[in-house]
Amino acid sequence: MAGGPSKALLAELASRPGRDSVTSSLIKGAFIGVSLLFLAALLFAPLITVFASALAKGYKLYFESFLDADTLAAIRLTLFTAAVVVPINTVFGVAAAWAIAKFEFKGKSILITLIDLPIAVSPVISGLIYVLLFGMQGWFGLWLQDHDISIIFALPGIVLATMFVTFPYVARELIPLMQQLGNDEEEAAITLGAGGLMTFFHVTLPKIRWGLLYGVILCNARAMGEFGAVSVVSGHIRGLTTTMPLHVEILYNEYNFVGAFAVASLLTLLAVVTLIIKTLVEWRTGYSKH
Amino acid sequence: MNSRFRQPSILPGFGLTLGFSTFFLCALVLIPLTALVMKAGSMGWRDFLGVLFDPRVLASFRLSFGASFLAALINSVFGFVIAWTLVRYEFPGRKLIDALIDMPFALPTAVSGIALTAVFAQNGWIGQHLAPFGIKVAYTWIGVVVALTLIGLPFVVRSIQPALIEVQRDLEDAAETLGAGRFTIFRRIILPTVLPALLTGFTMAFARGVGEYGSVIFIAGNLPMKTEIAPLLIVIKLEQFDYAGAAAIGFLMLVISFVMLLSINLLQTWGRRRLVAAGR
Numbered sequence: 413m414a415g416g417p418s419k420a421l422l423a424e425l426a427s428r429p430g431r432d433s434v435t436s437s438l439i440k441g442a443f444i445g446v447s448l449l450f451l452a453a454l455l456f457a458p459l460i461t462v463f464a465s466a467l468a469k470g471y472k473l474y475f476e477s478f479l480d481a482d483t484l485a486a487i488r489l490t491l492f493t494a495a496v497v498v499p500i501n502t503v504f505g506v507a508a509a510w511a512i513a514k515f516e517f518k519g520k521s522i523l524i525t526l527i528d529l530p531i532a533v534s535p536v537i538s539g540l541i542y543v544l545l546f547g548m549q550g551w552f553g554l555w556l557q558d559h560d561i562s563i564i565f566a567l568p569g570i571v572l573a574t575m576f577v578t579f580p581y582v583a584r585e586l587i588p589l590m591q592q593l594g595n596d597e598e599e600a601a602i603t604l605g606a607g608g609l610m611t612f613f614h615v616t617l618p619k620i621r622w623g624l625l626y627g628v629i630l631c632n633a634r635a636m637g638e639f640g641a642v643s644v645v646s647g648h649i650r651g652l653t654t655t656m657p658l659h660v661e662i663l664y665n666e667y668n669f670v671g672a673f674a675v676a677s678l679l680t681l682l683a684v685v686t687l688i689i690k691t692l693v694e695w696r697t698g699y700s701k702h
Numbered sequence: 703m704n705s706r707f708r709q710p711s712i713l714p715g716f717g718l719t720l721g722f723s724t725f726f727l728c729a730l731v732l733i734p735l736t737a738l739v740m741k742a743g744s745m746g747w748r749d750f751l752g753v754l755f756d757p758r759v760l761a762s763f764r765l766s767f768g769a770s771f772l773a774a775l776i777n778s779v780f781g782f783v784i785a786w787t788l789v790r791y792e793f794p795g796r797k798l799i800d801a802l803i804d805m806p807f808a809l810p811t812a813v814s815g816i817a818l819t820a821v822f823a824q825n826g827w828i829g830q831h832l833a834p835f836g837i838k839v840a841y842t843w844i845g846v847v848v849a850l851t852l853i854g855l856p857f858v859v860r861s862i863q864p865a866l867i868e869v870q871r872d873l874e875d876a877a878e879t880l881g882a883g884r885f886t887i888f889r890r891i892i893l894p895t896v897l898p899a900l901l902t903g904f905t906m907a908f909a910r911g912v913g914e915y916g917s918v919i920f921i922a923g924n925l926p927m928k929t930e931i932a933p934l935l936i937v938i939k940l941e942q943f944d945y946a947g948a949a950a951i952g953f954l955m956l957v958i959s960f961v962m963l964l965s966i967n968l969l970q971t972w973g974r975r976r977l978v979a980a981g982r
Contacts, residue, residue, distance in 0.1 A: 439884075440791050447787040447799075450780045454852050455805055457827055458817035465820055508723035515716050517708035525963065526727055529735075532959040534913025535811075536933035537952045540940065541734035544741050549945050551737055576730055583723075598713055608714035630808070637810025639916035644937060657812040657916070664816050664920070673820075676813040683808040690808075691801045 462680050466673035477674040482651040486659035486675070489570070493655060494635045497575045501631050505582025506624070510612075512583075513590035514598070524587070530579050538576045539644025542569055565647030570655065573641040578634045585627030586620060593619055626693045633686040637679055735956070742953035745946050753950040758926055759935055765843060766932040770911030773850035774858070774904045781858030781903060782896070788859075789866040807856045811916025818849055819921045841923030846931065849917045854907025861903030865896045868977065898973030902966055909962035913955065 467474050477483060508527060512520060530538060544550050546563040556563060563569045597619075601611040617624075639657040646653045654662060656675055663672035708716065742750065753759060788800050806814060822829045822839040829839055839845045869892055877887050915933040922929040930938075932951060939948035 443783055443787045444791060444793055446780070447784045450784065451799065451802070453821075453828055454848070454855070455802065457821045458814060458852075459805070461817045461820045461827065462813060504723060504726050507719040508727075510715060511720040511723055514713050515708055515711055515720075517716075517720070523724070523727075525967065526731065527723075528963065529731060529959075532909060532913075532963045533735075534915065534933050534936075534952075534955055534959070536915050536936045537738070537913070537955060537959075540936055540948055540952045541738045543940060544737045544945060544949060545734055547945065549943070572730075576734070579730060595711070595713060602712050602714065611713075612715075633808050637808075637813070639810060639812040640933065643915075644940060657810050660812050660816065661920075669820075672816060676810075676816060679810045679813050683805065683810070683813075686808045687801055687804055690804065691797075 459680065462673055462676050465669055466677040468673075469670050473670055474674050477671040480671065482654070483659060483663075483671065483675060485651040486654050486656050487678075489567075489654070490636050490656040492567075493571055493574050494632055496571050497578060497635045498628060498632050501575060501578055501635075502582050502624075502628050504579065505584075505586055505627060505631075508583040509586035509590050510616075512587050514595055527580050527583050530576050535577060535638065535640025536644055538641035539573050542572050542576075542645055564645050565649065565653060567653070569645035570642050570653060573645045574635050574638050577638050577641045578631045581631040581634060582624070582627035585623050585630065589620055589623040590616070622693045622697045626690055629686050629689050633682055636682060738949055738952055738956060741946065741949035745950060749946065750950050753947045754954060758930070759932075759951060761927045762930045762932045762935045765846060765929065766912050769843060769846040769850055769931075770854075770908050770914075772847050773854050773911050774908040776847070776851050777854045777858040777907050778900055778904050781855060781907075782862055782900065784855075785859045785862035785866055789863055803859050804856050806852050811853070811914070812920070814852055815849065815917040815920035818852065818917065819845070822848060822921065840921050841925075841929065843922075843929055845921035845923070846918055846929060849921050850907075850911040850914060853914050853917055854911055857906040857910060858900075858903035861899045861906065862896055865899035865973070866892075869895045898969055898976060902969045902973065905962060905966050905969060909959065909966070912958060912962075 478487075508523075511517075512524060543564055546552055546556060546569065548557070548564075550564075563572070597615050598611050601615045602608075606614070636655075637657055638655075639661075642655055643658060643661075646655070646658055648654060648658060648662065650662065656679060660672050660675045660679070663669075663675065745753075784803070788796060788803075819826075819840050821827050822832075822845060824830065824833050824838070824840070826840070832839060837844070839848055873891050874887050877891055882890070913933060915931070915937075918931050919934055922931060922934075924930055924934060932955060936948045936951050936955075939945075939951065
């Protein structure tokens with residue numbers, strides 16, 4: 413949590429003389445009112461709409477929309493993609509965080525900036541670059557065609573684009589945390605004769621596990637929810653190369669609103685669970701990454 | 703080994719972890735991005751500029767930049783109000799709302815897109831109350847601004863919150879004792895402390911808005927020359943197998959992302975330096 417006023421501070425403020433308290437409470441009311449109104453229109457209304465539209469024609473139709481073969485295929489594809497992407501990006505994130513947080517070397521800030529790059533780049537560009545590499549007119553297009561390998565408009569392209577987009581999240585979560593924790597305990601372990609892996613699993617991992625957990629969960633949420641990048645490389649072949657977000661688009665464009673919002677409601681629940689875990693992790697560690 | 707390149711340390715695994723992460727970074731990010739740069743570079747100036755100065759492309763850039771700027775501006779005002787409310791006031795549900803601020807970041811963009819469209823369509827919960835005033839949000843440029851405002855909000859709020867915590871209350875109290883009014887305190891004490899964070903948040907929201915795709919295309923209506931955003935034109939060019947055209951637009955957007963990333967880094971350094979200079 414980004415630290416609200418503590419109880420002691422509030423008591424102190426309340427006991428303070430001075431400021432005309434009617435104006436103060438008017439201002440307080442106005443700030444809270446404007447905040448809530450703004451969030452209600454922009455955030456709460458859309459969130460509630462997702463569930464209201466999904467259930468608009470009753471529970472029966474809502475649950476039946478998950479029995480559709482293409483919807484099930486989309487859910488399976490999304491789960492598969494996340495199952496490939498998240499572990500790989502977790503290994504990368506831990507490795508990058510170890511190199512960056514534990515050592516001082518030249519070019520470190522450049523490396524950090526490059527790791528952040530996928531977040532700054534438009535998701536459409538994240539898909540475009542793989543089309544330029546592996547598409548029909550791309551660098552490897554002819555070679556791939558000769559060897560009968562399809563990457564674009566197929567599963568490998570979806571996995572690659574998702575991996576690109578979610579690449580920074582674990583590293584970004586771990587680097588500040590590991591820098592803040594310092595090297596003393598690891599150095600003590602090594603001095604006492606522990607090996608590198610033993611030091612990592614018995615000394616570092618217990619300290620960073622909550623941050624790591626949130627990084628992995630966020631990476632997973634982004635992997636399952638990615639739309640732009642995957643949209644460019646997928647080819648939108650129904651039941652074959654449509655992930656859940658792409659399937660939402662297809663159903664929506666077919667005016668199957670119950671179906672579209674039903675799949676969207678699953679993705680919304682995923683986001684809610686992600687935020688709950690984030691909040692729990694922050695309570696657990698008392699550490700806030702802002 | 704590497705004694706000049708890095709400072710000595712007894713911890714193991716430097717070569718392995720740095721090697722692996724650099725290799726992965728090159729394979730997944732840098733080489734593909736190079737493909738984009740080379741594709742755009744192979745076009746020749748005339749073709750390259752021909753794509754970018756096409757009226758439809760120009761119109762899309764105008765919309766992407768204009769709407770992102772407006773959305774970031776709206777977020778700077780309301781993001782400040784929300785951050786202030788969350789940091790300074792205690793009220794029921796404060797922690798819940800604080801947690802929900804990250805929602806647009808965790809929610810898949812396609813979901814925010816269709817949900818916003820449903821809310822702001824002419825028969826939607828909010829759209830139906832705006833329609834009598836002749837305000838159409840969905841399928842107009844206003845819808846684009848609304849979607850980008852939602853997407854940019856967490857960047858601004860999360861940027862301002864820690865800076866607001868840093869504002870020294872005793873300075874405010876001192877100013878008040880010396881007879882300063884609320885507005886003077888805001889202008890002379892709070893705003894200068896928060897300004898770097900506000901600008902960082904603004905730039906982050908703006909940068910994110912320019913590249914945003916999923917949440918916008920549902921609510922925009924995507925009319926050529928009117929409500930097409932720049933990333934959508936890349937998709938359209940790809941669908942027509944005009945790889946060079948897509949690469950040209952993509953290259954320009956990539957350069958813009960780099961400039962934004964650089965400005966964000968500079969702004970953050972500036973903010974840190976000001977905190978140090980203020981003795982905090």
